[in-house]
Structures are given as C-alpha cells and as structure tokens.
Amino acid sequence: MLTIYGVYRSRASRNFWLLAELGMEFEHVPVIQAYRLPDPTAEDAPFHTQSPGFLSISPAGAVPVLRDGDFVLSESLAMNLYIARKAGGPLAPADERENALMEQWALYGATSIEAHALAVLYAHAEGRAKTPEGEAEIAAEVARLRRPLGVVNSHLREHGNMVGSRFTVADINMAEILRYAQAEPGLIAGYPAIEAWLAACQARPGFKAMWDKRLAEPA
Known part of the structure; x- marks a missing residue:
C-alpha cells in the first residue's frame, strides 16, 4: 500500500x-x-x-x-x-507519447506558471494585495503569467483536456497549479477555455472530497 x-x-x-x-x-x-x-x-x-x-x-x-x-x-x-x-x-498515459506529454505539461506548469501563481496567492493570503507594494507585486506576476496562461488556454480550446482529449492525471497536475492563480479576481476569467475547464475539474467528486478534507484541517 x-x-x-x-x-x-x-x-x-x-x-x-x-x-x-x-x-x-x-x-x-x-x-x-x-x-x-x-x-x-x-x-x-x-x-x-x-x-x-x-x-x-x-x-x-x-x-x-x-x-x-x-x-x-x-x-x-x-x-x-x-x-x-x-x-x-x-487517468494514466495510454502509451509512451501520452506519458511524455504528461511529463511535458507537468514541467511547463512547474517552471512557467507555479511560482508566479503562488506569489499572487501569497500576496492575497498575507493581506498585502491592497497595499501599493502588494498591488505592484501582483501586477508584475500577472504580467509574467500572461504568456503561459495563453499557451494553456489555446491548448485547452483545441483539445478540451491537457492530454488525450480526456480527463487524466495531467489535468489534476495543471489544475492544482492554476488554482493558485484563482486568488486574483478576474484573472482566470480572461482565459475562457481555462475557466471552463477548471470549473469542470473542480466540480468533480474527487476534487470535492479532497477539498472538504483540506478545509477540515487547521489553517
């Protein structure tokens, strides 16, 4: 086990x-x-x-x-x-090509999106979002996110999911990275394919089961 x-x-x-x-x-x-x-x-x-x-x-x-x-x-x-x-x-790769694509998107999310999205999340969570310094920090991080979010949005608009045109582990990995960016109001709404896909991912029973347990933990 x-x-x-x-x-x-x-x-x-x-x-x-x-x-x-x-x-x-x-x-x-x-x-x-x-x-x-x-x-x-x-x-x-x-x-x-x-x-x-x-x-x-x-x-x-x-x-x-x-x-x-x-x-x-x-x-x-x-x-x-x-x-x-x-x-x-x-949810697993069907073949070596899908496996490679899942690794590709995991690396892309980790290297091009996650750090900037987390910086936005922390600025909000730590109460700095409404300060001049926090607003400037968020604006800079959002600017850095524009290109990778555009890449993911275009991919989802064409394929519907991250790999294999079906829900897989690649969607879970990317959705959890992009969840951090949801802290900035209106940001994800600027990318309609991401917004619709993320809503579908977070409506799944598996996500809801995880989220309920997350909320039950001390903050």
Missing part, C-alpha cells in the same frame, strides 16, 4: 485528489510544515518537516513524500505521474 507523508494544506492536495479519483487505498502520515508551527522544537510539537524521523525520509525537509515499499519519491507532480502509471486506467 502507498504511504503519503504530508497534509492536505500543501502540494499533497494534488496527490490526495488523484487518489480520490482512483478510489485507491493508501496510508496517510500527517506531516505539517515546520514554518507553520510557533515552535517546531517544542516537545509537544506535532510531526513536522524538520522532525528527525521525517528528515530520514526526506532530506529536503519538504512535503509531500510517497513511499511504496522500499521506494521513496518526492515532488508532488512526479508522485502523481507515478501513482497514475501504477494504477493504470483512463
């Missing part, structure tokens, strides 16, 4: 969403980010990313991490691709 180390309020959300879609049983070991704790060194601190027991699994001290027997894998996008291939079925 797979073991996932992490919490729902982390990039593990994309792994938990996929597992919900697959109906796959797994073991969940909650590991909270150390920066979210007032004192990670306290004796009563929960298991966290700087706990020695977790660092023995993940020297990088970051969640999520997957364990499958004696195989350990980090990086949530790679974890999702591994889980999908292991499970097989329509």
